[in-house]
Amino acid sequence: MVDAAPGNDAVVSASFWTRLNENRTVLGLWFMLPAAAFLIFFLAYPLGLGMWLSLTDAKIGRAGEFIGFENFTWLWGDSVFWLSVFNTLLYTVVASVIKFAIGLYLALLLNNNIAFKAFIRAIVLLPFIVPTVLSAIAFWWIFDSQFSILSWALIELGIIDQNIDFLGTPNNARASVIFANIWRGVPFVAITLLAGLQTVPQSLYEAATIDGASKWDMFRHITYPLLTPIIAVVMTFSVLFTFTDFQLIYAMTRGGPVNATHLMATLSYQRAILGGNLGEGAAISTAMIPFLLSAIMFSWFGLQRRKWQQGESDD
Amino acid sequence: MFNIDRRSLLKGSTALALGAALSPADLLGYAKAWAADMKFTPEAGAELRLLRWKRFIQSEEDAFLALIDAFSKATGVKVTVESEFMDDIQPKASVAANVGSGPDLIWGLYSTAHLFPDKLIDLTDVADHLGSQYGGWVPAAETYGKGDGDNWINIPICFGGNYLNYRNSMIEKAGFKEVPQDLDGFLEMSKALKANGTPMGMALGHASGDGNAWTHWALWAHDAYVVDENDKVILDSPEAVKACEYVKALYDTWIPGTASWNDGSNNKAFLAGEVSVTNNGISIYQKALTENMTDISEDMDHAFYPVGVSGEPTELHVAWSLMAFKYSKYPNACKALFEFILSKPQYDDWLVGSVAYLTHPLNGYDNNPIWTSDPKRTIYRDCAKRTLTAGGKGSVGERAAAALADFIVVDMLASAATGQTTPEEAVQQATRKAKRIYRG
Structure with a gap:
């Protein structure tokens, strides 16, 4: 039985x-x-946990209680938070546009037959290889208020008569960190677009040449449309990296002067880890998600439209 | 082998009186003599892990490790010392407290222990014993050391002083024999130094050490405080506006760029002769000495911050606190280590090694030779006695630490000084942030 x-x-x-x-x-x-x-374990869970934390008053080392949207209501009225949103958008838009322009230009140049092609391509990658913190420290010296090599050179040349306050005034500081970000980000854009350029069939250019197309026509009607999918991917990544940048800012300005270069990521770290208010820091991080999602949506649903890829105008 | 009698103890004290470090053999000798008579006896087979912040001065770490080594040899307790970047200590300590495992002892900032007072070993007996042996604790040490009640939850084993560093020749040229000890005089000196082309400069950027130190002095010197005794936010006051106006007046006479300065910028600028006066620990002087920059080391000296409207010092110096966790299997070994670290002559030896970068919390160490062997180090002796605690009038602990970490006072003074907002607006914005941190 x-x-x-x-x-x-x-x-x-x-x-x-x-x-x-x-x-x-x-x-x-x-x-x-x-x-x-x-x-689930490595992506969804941390993301979910972060969003949950943003609805609590968790402190470092303490679980905290559910407080609804209190963190967000507080941030809504917090001028420093809005300043960081403004800074992040400015930083992302300006740096991404310039990175794209320079990157595309470099890719087109490197796609030509030039002497020492492999060597030059390797050099272009250098800024991307150097650890961010190292390059940030180098830039910190370059933009130092007393020992800047730029100020020194301009003074020696007799162009200015006192040091430029690169990181001490809001707009100079913003320009300086954006410059550093561009320097660091261009190789990624350039090399990826270069890879894309090499997939464009040579025969299309030959046919266009026979039809009497100018260089610009060839770029506009062959290169650009065929490159669009790559551009969509590259720019999505570039925007995401720039939007979530942390190291450059943290090593160069720590968000100063008076929060003028605080990005959402650095403000989140300052409030959550250094200040101990995990809930509020998580709320700042969570507030980044809609921006990031819309950037992704724009790239994938916009730039990848088939008609765009075929070089036709949108209707 | 190591017979310590009164005569060799005296010999050791003489060596210290000259400012020389104890030899390892001597140190071990003292450690063994101490171990024969220690108050807290370690458990048999005890092993300890101690997590500390990464050293700023090599000779301090050398002396600390020598001290720990002597403790291990004398008591048989193996101690592993790990070090981490200062900012990482607090998160690690919090995790350790929550999961109930990790280093037995953590040496971090004054605020760390107040985040989880109930997870820590009660050190009242250790503190009472040491206090009675060595002339009592300075008031700030007691405030930091005790939790909400009367029990000691951690012991600030040392303070880190932060004072004005100045160039004698430059202030003399500006017409001052010494740094004026009143607010108006100090501002006048700043103006005169600027007129001479040798301006002052102190960090107004997010410099957690130097920036917080001098800006809190400036705020408190005007009798303005972020919170009162009950942690109620009282920042929005005419006094705070005055503090903003005063700092703006100072800033206008400073070297350009201080709004971007971090903790290292003033060191570089001072050592390069770019600024005449700044605020710092002993590290600028120490660097000038060790790197033979005699034009700087011989010409510079240190001064107290001017005393403000209350007539009392309103300085802010950092406290470094050691705590032991309840999950430790060897609580007595932890207590023994506390006792050993803070006892003579090894604590004296460590103070000598830390060359005035660290200051004692027990009055009995006022006579340590480091404070008199070089008069330029002397004022750092008093920093633990003169400092207010991190909350000003209010409590110490996580809210005070959060206010410091969020640079509430630094940003308030910086935005007023750089003209980004009016002093009134700056005070209101800072008040709003403070109220958030001190809510409920």
């Missing part, structure tokens, strides 16, 4: 189990499980 009962059950469940596992949909789910687990 004792043996028989589980035996009967086993027959029933085994057949159900087998049938279940022969179902293609179920099998598919099984195969997706490792990837799903990976995504």
